[in-house]
Amino acid sequence: MDPTRQIIIALDHANRQDAQAVIDRLGDACRFYKVGLELLTAAGPEFVRHLVAQGKEVFLDLKLFEIPNSVAGAVRAAGELGVSMVTVHGMGGTGIMSAAVDAARDCPGLRVLALTVVTSMTDADLADIGVPDTAEAQVLRLARLAERAGCHGVIASPREVAPLRALLGSDAVIVTPGVTLPGASPAEHARPGTPLAAVTDGASHVVVGRSITRAPDPLSALRRVRADLSPTTTPR
Template sequence: MVEATHRLLLGRSSLPGEINCLRQRWVRAAPRPVACSNTLFWGDGLNPSIIVSLDFPAAAPAVDLVGQLGSAASVYKVGLQLLTAAGPSFVRDLLDAGKQVFLDLKLFEIPSSVASAVAAAGQLGASMVTVHASAGSSVLEAAVASAAHFPELKVLALTVITSMDDEALREVGVASTVPEQVLRLARLAHAAGCHGVVASPLEARLLRNALPQGALIVTPGIQPLEFAKGDHARFTTASEAIKAGATHVVVGRPISRALNPAASFAALCAELEV
């Protein structure tokens, strides 16, 4: 799977029509990295950042959302679904438009394969890439060593996905509670040299107290209180996540499924005062 992802990252998109739509709709004047209010992690500060999740089955709706948000949003998450559907050219066009890209690949393979996939992500120009912490220290260390050749690329260790709870952990043979497992894997990731971790916002305070100040804590599972939880078993609001110690929040459906995505994004920025 990881080797296939590596080939995919180095390949070209087979959807030239949709990619041309990107070129027609996005303004490409701004170089990267972009200096804006929700900047990712350039410089020494850890400013709270909003990462917009492009969880779409094709390029067209992702293009539409990026166009609606315009210059207000600068950081986007691209996962396996969209990468497989739209190809690496979609990511390149995001970068050319002055955006930063979080490649949420959730890599889980032997060390050499993970290292190759991380290198491909770096060659593509990604700012973040995820590796499963449960793959072990040898895999995490290989990912970090590979990323060292790309100064802008940060390796994030995925602890426990937000759809899992204690019962789901027991089902796969993990006797620990979710917070215990998250903390164990986060410490493993830090020892391996990872730049940060991915966990639900409910573990943000625990992680902030356990990890060094410079560690990135990226939290999906961000939902307004009135919003249906969707696939997330562990979720909270963006402001609660930031107050608990998260450095970045990943927001998808509350923006992408809103009647007015731009207004929803603006409201989120106001909530976080960014």
């Protein structure tokens, strides 16, 4: 896979100016960005249109969890923005995920991905909400539901990539937030892993945030992530 597409940079910023500064620093070295709820709320859908118009791909991380009709409307709106990926919450069940998939059919290139268990959650956190199984078991359960609903893939931590790839096969999109460089702090991620480990286990994309966007030199940090993915290749 093209490394400029395999690495998705998370623009977890509170305003458009800070996000744009990172994009300008990275230039053509990165083609894929994640826009989440914070930046979308602060900068609005016009910023997403701007990214798409600049030739960037956008992973719109909405984690949709609403009645099916509302989810379908949000997915159609995402498609009209030209984004490449949008997320729906797997905990919403088959009805919500199926509504999202159906709404995406008229949007060429839009992939619906089901969030399984967020990377900050532990087995104890799941027990708090009445889920007695481990995080991995819950991830696989929701992945099966997502597959049956027609989702193009799932979002999960690097720890679950290998069993997910075995379960879903070679065509599924598996996007992994929670990746950190060797020796770096995992921050709030409870189930982290390195970019290389995630891709080796079968991840199609890795999402990297502050280790690049808050680095003194984001471009050099991005090159280090690429070097981790291809340890025998000198980054360009």
